Amino acid sequence: MLWSRFISRLFKEAKPYLQARDDFKHARISHQYALLLMGREQGDKKIVEPAVILHDVGWSCLAPQQIALAYGVKAGGLEALELNRIHEVQGAVIARHILQTLDYDAVSTDQITLIVERHDSGTEIATAEEGMVKDADKLWRFSQIGFWKEVERQQVGAEELYRHLDKHLWTWFFSLTAKELAENELRRRAQEMRLVLPETPGHTS
Ligand SMILES: [Fe+2]
Ligand SMILES: [Fe+2]
Structure with a gap:
C-alpha cells in the first residue's frame, strides 16, 4: 500500500475512536506538526505518523464527564491522573488492534x-x-484552531489558557524546533486575543 494511502486509511480507522472528545481535528493538526518536525529533525515516519494519528483513540473508553475531569487547565488530583492514564493504556490496546487489522509490521x-x-505522562x-x-x-494547544477549541471545550477563558500555555512553554517541549513553533503560535494567539478581547489588559507576547 502506498504510504499516503496507508495514512488516509489510518485516519479512517481512527475516526470512530476520536469522536468521544471530538479529536479528529486534533489528530489532523498534530499530524501536520509531526510532518513539520520531521522535516527539520530526524525521525522515522513509520513510527511517528501512526503514533500521532492514533495517540488519543483511548478517550473512547471514557464517559464525557470522566473526560472533562481528566485533562486540561482545570484538571488535577489523583482521579484526573487515573482517568488520564486510562486513555493512554486503553489507547495503546486500540492502536494495536487497528495496526494489526492493517497488517502493520x-x-x-x-x-x-x-x-x-x-x-x-x-x-x-x-x-x-x-x-x-x-x-x-x-x-495543537498553541495552534489557532486548537487554542480556540480548547477555550470552548475546557470552558476556560482565553487569558487563562494563554497563561497556562505560556507557563509550560519552556517545560513541555523536547525539541528546540517545537519550542520555537509554540512560541510563535503563542505570539499570534496574543494578537488574536487583543482583537477578541480588546478591553482586557495584561496580554504579553
Ligand atoms: Fe492524549
Ligand atoms: Fe492529544
Missing part, C-alpha cells in the same frame, strides 16, 4: 503502542520519535 507496532501508552523520552509525538500533541 510487528516491531513498529510495538514501538507505536509504547508511545501511545506514554504520550501524556512522564518527562523522559526513550526515542526521538516519542519526543516528536509528544511535541506534536502539545503544539
Whole structure:
C-alpha cells in the first residue's frame, strides 16, 4: 500500500475512536506538526505518523464527564491522573488492534503502542520519535484552531489558557524546533486575543 494511502486509511480507522472528545481535528493538526518536525529533525515516519494519528483513540473508553475531569487547565488530583492514564493504556490496546487489522509490521507496532501508552505522562523520552509525538500533541494547544477549541471545550477563558500555555512553554517541549513553533503560535494567539478581547489588559507576547 502506498504510504499516503496507508495514512488516509489510518485516519479512517481512527475516526470512530476520536469522536468521544471530538479529536479528529486534533489528530489532523498534530499530524501536520509531526510532518513539520520531521522535516527539520530526524525521525522515522513509520513510527511517528501512526503514533500521532492514533495517540488519543483511548478517550473512547471514557464517559464525557470522566473526560472533562481528566485533562486540561482545570484538571488535577489523583482521579484526573487515573482517568488520564486510562486513555493512554486503553489507547495503546486500540492502536494495536487497528495496526494489526492493517497488517502493520510487528516491531513498529510495538514501538507505536509504547508511545501511545506514554504520550501524556512522564518527562523522559526513550526515542526521538516519542519526543516528536509528544511535541506534536502539545503544539495543537498553541495552534489557532486548537487554542480556540480548547477555550470552548475546557470552558476556560482565553487569558487563562494563554497563561497556562505560556507557563509550560519552556517545560513541555523536547525539541528546540517545537519550542520555537509554540512560541510563535503563542505570539499570534496574543494578537488574536487583543482583537477578541480588546478591553482586557495584561496580554504579553
Ligand atoms: Fe492524549
Ligand atoms: Fe492529544
